[in-house]
Amino acid sequence: MTSLQKPTTSHQRLYNADFAQWVAQATLLLQQGKFDELDIENLIEEVEDLGKRDRRALCSNLEIVLLHLLKWQFQPEQRSTSWRGSIREHRRRIARILKDSPSLNPYLQQEYQDCYLAARLQAADETGLPLKTFPEECPYFLEQALNEAFLLDTE
Template sequence: MKAAELYDTDFSEWSFRNAELLRSGQFDEADLEHIAEEIEDLGKSRRRVLESAVIQILMHLLKYEKQPAKRSRSWLASIAKQRVKIRRVVRESPSLRPQLPEMLTECYPDAVKVASIETGIATAEFPEVCPFTLEMLLDDEFPPT
């Protein structure tokens, strides 16, 4: 079976076969179109990891502000974990760092939706525009405890 045919029938075998073909310089036999697609998807997945971490931090910061009586160490721990994740991804893929400000704006509405569900507070009660800066998002001393 040709390498390209394996893509839809046995992805694992497709991966190993194409890696072998590339390493041995048999580029004409390799499934270059799908390889290029998978490489692009890898880059997109790193961005999705960052977006997820940004949403989690924003959601917890919103809850932290709106529900001071319910503040917990678990919220702060979750924020800390997501900051670690962001730092690792940016260290491994520095080209994503300049995209963080845009992500903050793009992810804020999703964070509001999740915070609304978790708190029972209507989305209209949250600020329309993200009240947090990127610096705040990444600052280990924010929010002050």
């Protein structure tokens, strides 16, 4: 099969029926250097999805950090160890992704304001406070949001 051919029916069937087995088969074919037997079309799609997955995970984790920082700042009477733990856990997740893929740092900076806007909406929903309570521009620098030592007004 050339790189321009569609996957064979058996490749497509396996891809649709048992993804884990399809991955195992593709891995074996790669290890054996049998590149002409690979399901190139689906392999390309899966490799592209790997990159998207990390970008989505970065934004998702950052939104949670920002959400809890907003709740921490604007609902001090509701502060909990759960919020603190969530901030810490999601910072760690971001750090792990960036350690594995440092080239995603610029992406995170580029998406920071959009992540904040999503967190702002979620904070209003979860706290019951008016949306205008939360600043339109993120009140934290990215470096603060990711800094393990940064937590507003801690005891």
